[in-house]
Amino acid sequence: MADSDYKPKFMEWGIINKNNFKDKTTYDVPIKRWDPLSTITLAPDEFGLHRSQRRFSGHYSYISPIRGERPKGYKTKEKKSDAKEYTLENLAKVKDVFMAINEGKILYGDGGKILGDGYTIMIMEDDKKREKPFSDIPHRVKISKSTKAMTLINRYPSMARVIDPEIKKSIQEKLPKHLKLAEGINLVTISKDFYPSLNFSLIPYEVLEAIFISMKEAIIYCILEAIEKDFYDIPVNPFFNIGTKVGGSQPRIHSQVYIDLNGDGHGSRLESFLKAFEQMGDACHLCETTHGETDRIVLKTEFWTFYTTGSPIRNYHIRFHPNEHLRRFSQLKINQMTDLAKSLKLIFQAMDDINLDRNRNILFNCCPYGYDANFHMFGDIIPHEIIGGAEMADDMRVARKLPLIAAAEIRKSLEKYL
Numbered sequence: 001m002a003d004s005d006y007k008p009k010f011m012e013w014g015i016i017n018k019n020n021f022k023d024k025t026t027y028d029v030p031i032k033r034w035d036p037l038s039t040i041t042l043a044p045d046e047f048g049l050h051r052s053q054r055r056f057s058g059h060y061s062y063i064s065p066i067r068g069e070r071p072k073g074y075k076t077k078e079k080k081s082d083a084k085e086y087t088l089e090n091l092a093k094v095k096d097v098f099m100a101i102n103e104g105k106i107l108y109g110d111g112g113k114i115l116g117d118g119y120t121i122m123i124m125e126d127d128k129k130r131e132k133p134f135s136d137i138p139h140r141v142k143i144s145k146s147t148k149a150m151t152l153i154n155r156y157p158s159m160a161r162v163i164d165p166e167i168k169k170s171i172q173e174k175l176p177k178h179l180k181l182a183e184g185i186n187l188v189t190i191s192k193d194f195y196p197s198l199n200f201s202l203i204p205y206e207v208l209e210a211i212f213i214s215m216k217e218a219i220i221y222c223i224l225e226a227i228e229k230d231f232y233d234i235p236v237n238p239f240f241n242i243g244t245k246v247g248g249s250q251p252r253i254h255s256q257v258y259i260d261l262n263g264d265g266h267g268s269r270l271e272s273f274l275k276a277f278e279q280m281g282d283a284c285h286l287c288e289t290t291h292g293e294t295d296r297i298v299l300k301t302e303f304w305t306f307y308t309t310g311s312p313i314r315n316y317h318i319r320f321h322p323n324e325h326l327r328r329f330s331q332l333k334i335n336q337m338t339d340l341a342k343s344l345k346l347i348f349q350a351m352d353d354i355n356l357d358r359n360r361n362i363l364f365n366c367c368p369y370g371y372d373a374n375f376h377m378f379g380d381i382i383p384h385e386i387i388g389g390a391e392m393a394d395d396m397r398v399a400r401k402l403p404l405i406a407a408a409e410i411r412k413s414l415e416k417y418l
Helices: 065-069 080-085 097-103 165-174 197-202 205-228 268-280 334-353 403-417
Strands: 031-034 056-058 060-063 114-116 122-125 149-153 184-191 236-242 254-260 265-267 297-300 304-308 318-322 360-365 378-383
Touching (some): 122 205, 149 205, 197 236, 205 254, 205 334, 304 403, 334 360, 334 378, 334 403
Parallel strands (some): 056 265
Antiparallel strands (some): 031 060, 122 149, 149 184, 236 360, 297 304, 318 378, 360 378
């Protein structure tokens, strides 16, 4: 079969067309739904938003059946020993679904089972453009030997990306008013070579830096193409899910980016950040704070500050921000991304050494595109913990570890690497 002959199944790579939709119903499409009990309408001029439709802030959900079809890369139920099974010597022997993309062909695993067919829609190879962000033709691609990282369209996304206009119109007419077709671009950035998520310290900083660079360039490319298609007011959420307990389905280190093209507002968490920075005005908290007179600072470099937040979401919750007042991940410069890669490797190794759960999220909080808001981009490193009860009922958490003590423990663990 020639590459161009591959016909995407329904919602693969976010594609809905006449061929793959004919046996589907309106409720098979990805849905975005705002919770009426926690959603408010934003003022028309808030944050300089486009005025053509109403905008909301609150809790919302993406409901996308295809997400359940994504391949699960972990072989067994995760155990504490899983992270230790990977060494620099055996990494080259690991087979996963992304290796089929690297090799551009079908990849078979144990017992002749197909791990991957090699088809993808690649947006960036390192920092070089490949396919257009709204391409609807998957290919098997040839990867350069010098490539370190690549950014792909997620094959199993939460949002539709390319939709036949007639089908889109029909869906919108049939859906109840409180539901809408979820539109957006879901990106995945991977390293060319395999490095395990649960042993983050094994990835060379140059490769992690390459992941950041590819992410950044892909975001910029997608936003420019989206604007050309008259999308506007675009929230962008870059993140890492490291381990099965925090949503990771693949053992290879990879990042994701959700680019929401619904143009209907943003979540309540982001609303809180936007409002807080708005009230700060020119007195940006992240630019001026000492983070508890340095007691909570874990690591400070020329370009970044890492500290245990005084109001932790989990025990050992670490926040970090560029020392320069930047609004978005895509504004980071090369030296800032290099330093971020080196610093994250150190922080993760220190957390491993004090036996913190290796399942962790890294979240980047950024100002949406099209918003006129004074915002200082920051990130969160959140170790996995089980929560429940009142913590699920309200936007609060109960932590047992004083942030300054957590910071002291991580600093002590870091000493041997600095």
